[in-house]
Amino acid sequence: MTHPRIARRSLLAGAAALGATPALGQAKPYAGQTLNGAAFQSTFFEYLRGYFPEFEERTGARVNFNTQAFPVYNQRTDLELSTRGSALDVVNVTFIYSGRWIGAGWLTNLSDFVADRNRTPADWDAADFVSGAQSAMTNAQGQTFGFAWEAGAMLLAASRADILDRANQPMPTTFDALLAACDAVQGRESMTAFVADRLHHWNWIPYLMGMGGQVFRDPPGNLTPMLGTPEAIRAAQWYADLLSKFAPSGGLSFSDDQAMRAQMSGRSMFRTQAITWLVPLAKHEESTVKSTVRYALMPAGPQGNYPGSNSHGLGIPAGSRRKELAWEFIQWALSKDMLNRIVRTHGYPSVCRRSVITGEAFKTALTLNGQDVASLYLQVLELGGRSGYMKYRTVPVFPQVGDTINRGIDRIATRQQGAEAAMRQTQQDAVQVLTRAGVRLDGG
Amino acid sequence: MTAASVRRHGVERARTRFFQLCLAPSLAVLAVITLAPAVFLLVSSLTPLDLTRPETVGDFSRPLENFRLMLADGRLGNSVWVQAKLSFWTVLLQLLIGFGLALLLNSRDRMIEALRTVFLIPMVLPPIVVAIIWKVIYTPDISPMHWGLSVLGVTIPSLITDPDWALTAIIIADTWQWFPFTMLMTLAALQMMPQELIDAAKVDGASAWQMTWHVTLPFLRGVLLVAGLFRLIDSIKAFPLIFILTDGGPGSLTEVTNYYSFQQAFNFSLLGYSSAITVVLLAASIALSWVIIRAIGWGHRD
CATH class of the missing domain: 3.40.190.10 (Periplasmic binding protein-like II)
Structure with a gap:
């Protein structure tokens, strides 16, 4: 070298x-x-x-x-x-x-x-x-x-803000507004309104928390899974709908890079993901959306804003x-x-x-296309540090619980199961893998 | 016993001892590289070995616990069913396509010989390359197949994320990669087929179809069964295609047993549980091979 x-x-x-x-x-x-x-x-x-x-x-x-x-x-x-x-x-x-x-x-x-x-x-x-x-x-x-x-730090990026402007849609700040914006831009200039990579256990959790749900009861002390609750079922249905209605064909198998390239080439509009995958929209030499990309905080749900960090x-x-x-x-x-x-x-x-x-x-x-993204970045990091809501992700057994979440969301988004059945099965699977790993659960 | 026969026995014993001595180093190496891991697998399957919990190393307090957990593991049961479907269809298709193409390519023509070589390419490619080729084919936004169909006005879903197609997509890719194996074996056998058999059938007025059904197929029976056995055992080891194309999904629709076992060991650190699954899988493969070998009557002359 x-x-x-x-x-x-x-x-x-x-x-x-x-x-x-x-x-x-x-x-x-x-x-x-x-x-x-x-x-x-x-x-x-x-x-x-x-x-x-x-x-x-x-x-x-x-x-x-x-x-x-x-x-x-x-x-x-x-x-x-x-x-x-x-x-x-x-x-x-x-x-x-x-x-x-x-x-x-x-x-x-x-x-x-x-x-x-x-x-x-x-x-x-x-x-x-x-x-x-x-x-x-x-x-x-x-x-x-x-x-x-x-x-x-998870942010929201829109690759073609010019299309949003023409559709009179502001950058969404709530889940409902995100859905409305997706409805407004889906199909315009052959774009899909949303794109995500296949790691639902990272992408979905902010939506779960925004609707009042959580992964574990009280991590890291109490790792009883909370994936069959009404909040989790509602959040899973909501996110699976977002994917099945607005994501590109085959999007469920997208890697991080594929999803990034879908946005960079202007084929998909919105993505909620860590900043590392969103900055290239404004800076990568192959990006076709450098002059139209816009950033915002992750939209908030009825129960608050929990961007992943x-x-x-x-x-x-x-x-x-x-x-x-x-x-x-x-x-x-x-x-x-x-x-x-x-x-x-x-x-x-x-x-x-x-x-x-x-x-x-x-x-x-981090001034990207005229926007101060540095301050958004710091806000998200401090949010995660203050309330500790990201603790769920650092427990030793998260990889296996994350895997059950991935499969549960997949089953709903591909219509193999309804949200309630899929999330009850996800909860059951999570209990099983945690028990196998020797974790003591409530009621166990 | 005469002195001559005593001397002959002595020579026989010395020769046997010499052969054993010659074989000993190879057997010792074989024992180290195959038996030792198998023993480790068996021993660790009797423990709850979890890399993140040091206290589980050498814990034999409940030696059958992993096997008990397996009985209640729905995802494992599903993976066995997926494996059965994958093995059945891939072996069947590879035998049919391999046999059919071997019949068509059984000629000394130069063009045909060149074509034969082309058909062998998928088999000699590294499995990971095959998986990447099919990933490109199955990913709508970069796929030449999807592009070609859209030009014709046909839109199809992404095969690897569609629950109705995901397993079929794996079966197609696996068949593409491995039909040359059955084709090659069949072709080799066809070229050793006695000309008298063919001539006799022709003299009896057999049609092409009758020739294939009553002469060629019975002659190839043994070869096809051996090829099928090899492919069956290999299909149980299916991994790169699933790892690259579907990650076992969507949901668990393409999750086969060895992939599930891999996840338990290398993604979740549950080596004990993974070993138990692997031990059962190994036993099932051996039993299956034994049954098929018995059915073929390998080693017995008619």
């Missing part, structure tokens, strides 16, 4: 970020060591990779950082962590696996590192990370096992033999300086440090 040439100024800036670290007061304290890292593919790591030579120059260590496709990374890392092996020193702490990995004791408690002034200078400022993004990285005792490098962090496996070096790497990669540089240079839209989000560089990067 080739690294871009590092300008002297960049090198000095990187060194300044590292220079604050006491352990690096010595000359190349990690010379001869190799740091092994892994994460799923993301533009963030592509950008960061360009700066690795600075870290290597400063510490003397070599960085061997591999990225894989999201599901591949999760499966491999899940197995690697479960063996408590030492093959990896830095890993991505995936949101939906965070509860599982932290709960099983597979990650290192970073609170000890942060509290130790010999390891972490005060101006690294761990409290600067937005609480909503950090909530998935902590355990019930408030100990931290990762620091967020990416946050997903998630975050992925960097953590250290419990089995790593180079924890000190790994911590140096995390501090360097997620320092204010590095994140500001990545935002300034590449326009990266998903950082989790408040000081960076509220800075000019980020605001400029």
Whole structure:
């Protein structure tokens, strides 16, 4: 692999970020060591990779950082962590696996590192990370096992606001308004009004909560599923109707990328999804909707607004033999300086440090088609952090419950079952998988 | 016993020992790479092994619990039924198409030989490539099939998300990939068919249909049954097509048993439960193979 040439100024800036670290007061304290890292593919790591030579120059260590496709990374890392092996020193702490990995004791408690002034200078400022993004990285005792490098904040994007304007439809702010807008634009200029990817267990939950339902009774303490309630049945019917009436043919099998491309090419109008998948509508070179895209907060239901938010962090496996070096790497990669540089240079839209989000560089990067999307992003992250409604997603058994939700919504949207029968079966399936996983449920 | 026969027995024993010694390294390697995982599978099926709960490792307090849970698992039962339908239709279609094409391609003509090679392409493609090809064909917004039909004024639903078509879509793709296998085996057998049989039938005035039904088919019976057996066992291992095309959906309409077992182990970390499903699946495959081999009368001469 080739690294871009590092300008002297960049090198000095990187060194300044590292220079604050006491352990690096010595000359190349990690010379001869190799740091092994892994994460799923993301533009963030592509950008960061360009700066690795600075870290290597400063510490003397070599960085061997591999990225894989999201599901591949999760499966491999899940197995690697479960063996408590030492093959990896830095890993991505995936949101939906965070509860599982932290709960099983597979990650290192970073609170000890942060509290130790010999390891972490005060101006690294761990409290600067937005609480909503950090909530998935902590355990019930408030100990931290990762620091967020990416946050997903669910927003609403309309790819062709010009069509909306011509139909006299404002950006919808409620579920009812979303339906009305979909009705108004469906079929115009061969567009479908809505598009979603197939992960209903992410896309549907804000609609479930907006109608007063929830996934578990009181996560993480009480994981009794609540998927057969009248609210869940109503929300499932509503969302399945949205998909079956307004989504493209075959939309139920769409991946994230397919759904994004449907919007980018102007074939679909609305999508409610994490910002990472919506920013390319305004920035991607292949987007045909750069000048017509419009953003808004996720519409609210009768019981409130619960946009999905998630975050992925960097953590250290419990089995790593180079924890000190790994911590140096995390501090360097997620320092204010590095994140500001990545935002300034590449326009990266998903950082989790408040000081960076509220800075000019980020605001400029997230001013999309004239709209201040940065403030929408921060609002969603803070909403998730304040009330903790995203906790349901970080429990160790969420993957199997999420799978039952996916299949339940599929059954309704394809008319295999009515909403009531499908959700009662989903509830029954969820109880079964939770019992199998040894989870104690109410009435069990 | 004479001295000569004693010497002969001694030589026989030495030869047998020599053969055993020669075989020993291969058998040892085979034992490590096949028996050891099978033993691990069997042992872990007797525990509630869950990667996220360290206390479940080596917990043999309720060794039959996984098997009891399987009896009450409706989704598992559904996956067995889906598997049965998938296996039945794919094996049947692959035998019919493979046999039919082999009859048509059983010629020394150069063009036909070239065509034979073309027909073999699906079988030699990596399974994941086959799955991606069919993903493109089945995805309406990029599909040449959907585009072609729309030009003709015909609109069809997305086959992989339509509950009436999803399993059929998998069956079509699997048949496309594997009919060349049965075609190849049938073709090889056809080329070894004694000319006298054909000549005798012709002398008796047999029509083409009678020739196929009364001469060719009985001659190929053994080959077709073996090909069918191979395809049946392989159909139980169907994975890439389902993983890429449908993820077992919509709902659980295309979720076969090994895919369900994979999910339990690698998506949910329930290795114990997944092992129990796999043990039963393995036993069922062995039993099925045994029944079919008995039916064929493999190893017995008429």
